[in-house]
Amino acid sequence: MTTVDQILFGWAERDHGGNAGVRPLAHSGLPTIDRWAKRLQYVWATQDGQGDRTEAAASLVHLVFDDEAAVLRKLPSRNPHGRGGATLTHVLVGAPHAIGPGLALGLHDWPGWREHEQDGTGSRLAPLDLASLEEAARPGLADLRERVAGVPAGQLTALVARVLERPAEDFSVIARPDLALPMMTALLDITGPVSGRPWTFASRESTDKGSHQPRVVFLGARPPQSMYINRRNRVDVAETPPDTDTTRFAARLVDLYREAGHAALERIRPRDPIRTTDDVTAWRKSVPVVDGRIVDPRAHFDVLLDDALLAGAAARGALASVRDRLAGELRGQPAPWLAGALRRWRRDERRAWHHPELRDLLLHEAVQACLAGQGPDPLVEAVRDADPPPAVVAASFRPQVPRGGLDLGRAGHRRLLDVALRLGLPAAELDRAGLLAASPADELLDCVGRYADAYPEAAHLVLRHLGDAGESRGTARLWYDHGLLLGPVDRIAGGDRVKEVDCFRHLLLAAHGPRLKRDDAAALIERAGVRAPLGLFAAALELASDERTEQRIRYELSEQFLRDHGYAVPAPGSGRRHRPGGPVLGRPPAPPGPPAARPAPYPEEAHRTHPAGPLPDTARAPHGAVPEPPQRGPSAPQWAGWGPPAAPAHGIDGAPDAPPDGHGTRRGRPGRPDTVNVLFVTALSLLLLGAACYVLLALVL
Template structure:
């Protein structure tokens, strides 16, 4: 840990040598305390403005020596003995490479400054952590940069013109004390480093005389004339500079600084620090000027939020040449900034239409941030709403996939896949052999169970990976525990029966391998229950190893067929399944529960990441769904009988076999009447013809005419045969 020492200077009474005055009264064990006592023996605070707040009357000073640097805060105060006019000076001492001007400026409002002298000369101070001081200085420096707006343009230009004319000189600046620190912050940001001369300063002084003065001393008023020879350049910022190329250049720099901030000056500043006026001239000639204004050669990120900056950058024709500088910067922006930019650059916005290349760059960076795990759900949603190109999402997704593929048991891998699908990545991007090879079978089944309704095409490919992985006992157990994923397969297949069979084939391959034996077939039929679609049994027959394996499946199919058409009673069937009543479906097309809404984009492009709850799955012994209309054979049913019975199918009497005449009640030997089979035989042969008496008049007429014709024919034959 790098530390910074502290020294506290205050008024001290006469010591053993008879000396009285300002000297160290406490410190943190500084080894060079005697040296600092000599360097700062005449450190006095200006006495004007007494009675004001300490932060307004204090002077902030930055000094650099060969091997040490210091930040001082000088405050007029009253010592514990009641002596007025004393100066309390709190000093932070450290390495000159770390105690620089920016750190000193940022500490202007540091709460650790001492406002009172210690009660005794023996009081000690502790060293400070340099990192803590640096963190405390950042907001202070940012606040000073914001206060630069309080400094009039002409005053800042007057000071900068003098500095650019003689960059290696020392300056005494006459200005209001409240503007000293903002002015110094702007001067440091614009002018940059000077070779061999670090920027040191004193913010509130009444004189600029003495040894080892800072480079810039801010005076509250012009000091009186004296015989002291002063080589410093005194600048009264209220006096405008002479008209020259350097003054015009200073005005352009001030304008650029106010408009774009300190970062723009760092981009156009020369590589080598300024040494003299010739270096300034070379710098002035190297910067681009458009319409009398310095053009920032770099495209700033704010063009995505500010249409005026976008227009000016387009007018300078630098959008295409400088856009690569934005790569990597956009994704590191705070989430609120990125969300605001994505909302402004949707495909329907005019700016997105005119500057398509910037929109593509923004979306590519946002997709990178989402898939790299650098963005939260709000950014993912904003990126999806901005509609990035699916090919871009697939390309970024491919770069993020580890070399060994995705292991869905790891949260980061699962999120990568789901976020990519939410951003409308094409499902074909999952069609790679080793993409999910490292994922356990139960994780793949869980993925399909959760997201089949949102991304059906992608989940079909996940099932292919599951089938390619081969037989797994864990897969069989998990598949049966999840109800054979009947609802999920139905959503994946839609109305495509070939896809339905393929999905079940892949699941059977994962659960039982390429050959389905009889035991596996019986287990499948037993677990399938009454809701099993025909696609499941079609896939089972395709993978059946032999006739023995096919037998339970075919028996279940025949039982479903008979039950579907009413030839089995409402009680339990005799096969492997149990049917509480009602028709058995082929593949269910409707369900007894309302379907949950799913995004329209899920059927066309795997596009929605909103979690929609799956519909509740009824018990396997519950009410069956209505039969598929494809299996309804109406020519087998008697319409009148169907209406009368209200269900089931009644055979048509006209199609019955009438080889055995119906027995009338009361004929033959008495006994219990049954409806099963023909009546028992009887010895009463007369009864066989008793039915003739039941003929109507028309029938009797035709029978009589037939008998007469036969008689006439017999008579004719007899007559013609006589000699």
């Protein structure tokens, strides 16, 4: 295990020799402690930020000697007696190859500084594990690279240009203290290793004088004039550099670094470290420039934007390696870049014909970027216009789904599903167990309403997930609040009766469970109203818990059939109004008796046809089919003799026939005698009269 030693410098009172001042207070058993005490006898002192101890005034220093390297954190503080300027310096010492500039920069905010800094001579320190330090430095270095975006591009260009003009010399940079570490990180990433002295630095100093100064010293302000001969190159980044080829090259390097990161500079940097201005000139001439910016000469993703680079890469047979490097990198490009590339690689473009594999790769990466939530709506529209294959969308969608399924109550999960459907996700991808198990019922109902028009198959599968989840508390109320989703289900079914019944079946399962009780059925009928679709009642019949519930539903079906054919309207002048979902024509709300108690229809009525066609049977429909309304019951019998009928009959238009007048009626024609009966009575009277006359004559004679 490689270790790193520690030293803590601070103010100490007089020792046995009568000396007081700053010296090592503690260390981890470093054998070269005396050598480091001499090396740092002046480095520890600073005039910037004297006074109260403050983390913002800390300075980070990286030094390299022949056989050892160190990273220092200098923190202004006060000694126990109130003496200002007693800098507390914490030093990590190790081999030069172990403690490089990247590690030193990454440790700028390392918590270990504060954990191990202790005032007093009794402090005890231990060696540190180098691997643990490297792990702790990674997030710190990434943070500095992100902070480069806050550095003005002109100031960073001024620094890089001056360094490229004299790559092997030392520099004193006058810049704001908070920009020192991000600027040093960018300078190191852009120029890479430089032959000669390694990159060392001090981030917050008040002077650049003294022996063994770092290569780059950042000063908060220009130091006062002195007699000391200083051979360092002072760079004031606030001053505009001269317009030269080197300055323009530095500006392009800075633009590439800010847009594509440090990896892009590693791809275009020369293989050998730069030593002189001639090396810089050769580097500048070796990189291709497209539209005023540097592109990768090894045919990176810029082949998608420039036909000349594409042709050159194809001629060299480098497209296969390009595809390997492009996978995973294109989705990290800015959204406008991806949208522009998709427009250039439309299906009808010549380049897409010759290199379909590149178009497929670009489309796949753009879909990944959209589903990962990186792209705004314009990018989603551009990808949808490119018509990605459904299989590509499905393959990219599956890894994005969390292990516990989609929770549509969360904006990120809801956006993932919306974007996937907009890009052409096959509806069958939603038919997966547990996909929407984490989604609450109200979100699923809202989802059905949103998707019914544009994605009816997806909305149908969402209803299946809702039904498969089973009855949950409050789902019935939520369903009723959504108007029973009558409109969305109608659009989902699109005239398919089996699909309509299936949709309502799953809604009933979620709202009332697998057994629909009579009270729930009554509430459902009341909510559905007079225009409820037959598919709703068909699904309710399938789930009816008992015969009474089934009768209640069939009764409503019968009334709806009569209404649909114009029979169930109130009598003129009756003043009665039909209540939606309730009884008609003033009949009591109780359903009729069991089917066995109803009189059988007359034989001739069993074959009677309705103007709209034969009346359907009321037998229970098979699973998934919509039952037609029940057949009419038999009409009241017609009386063949005298006397009134048992009850006033109603006409077809709903109005009652005229009542009897007391003299009898004949086939519904009141006030006229029956001709057959009159003749029969007359003949009988004549016979009786003739018989009487014959008897009298016989007695006389």
